[in-house]
Amino acid sequence: xxxxxxxxxxxxxxxxxxxxxxxxxxxxxxxxxxxxxxxxxxxxxxxxxxxxxxxxxxxxxxxxxxxxxxxxxxxxxxxxxxxxxxxxxxxxxxxxxxxxxxxxxxxxxxxxxxxxxxxxxxxxxx
Numbered sequence: 001x002x003x004x005x006x007x008x009x010x011x012x013x014x015x016x017x018x019x020x021x022x023x024x025x026x027x028x029x030x031x032x033x034x035x036x037x038x039x040x041x042x043x044x045x046x047x048x049x050x051x052x053x054x055x056x057x058x059x060x061x062x063x064x065x066x067x068x069x070x071x072x073x074x075x076x077x078x079x080x081x082x083x084x085x086x087x088x089x090x091x092x093x094x095x096x097x098x099x100x101x102x103x104x105x106x107x108x109x110x111x112x113x114x115x116x117x118x119x120x121x122x123x124x125x126x
Contacts, residue, residue, distance in 0.1 A: 009043055013072040017042045034064075043068045046082075062086055065095075 009017070024036045038046040045066040051057025062085070067078040081095035090098040 007070045009068070009070050009072070013068060013070055014042060016073050017068060021045070037063065057086060060086070 021036065021039050021042070023030055025039075033050045033052055035048045035050075036045055037048045045068075047064045047066060049062045049064055051060040051062075053059070063082040065080050065082055067080075069075045069077070079097065081091055081097075083095065085091050085093055085095050092098070
């Protein structure tokens with residue numbers, strides 16, 4: 001499968017993304033408040049994020065676009081909010097985050113290969 005820049009996803013990336021997409025679509029979302037909406041291409045997913053109760057984002061909905069490189073899971077995906085973006089000092093109006101992409105995809109102490117199931121917005125109170 002060809003990535004968005006024309007590069008082919010590696011066998012490791014295709015296997016890993018196929019497994020993770022099956023987990024996400026299997027009815028039990030690995031990350032509370034996040035749900036895959038569209039994954040017509042293995043290298044690009046649209047994920048709905050619903051703000052957690054008792055936060056300033058409670059029940060607000062946002063869409064994140066995940067772009068996976070041929071080197072996934074070693075290289076983290078590019079993660080961008082689609083408009084409208086949440087009002088937060090670490091999220092720019094173009095949807096990009098001030099945090100490094102790996103912070104969006106890893107918990108403290110995890111390796112780069114942590115996987116999309118560990119995706120979380122570390123700086124937002126979702």
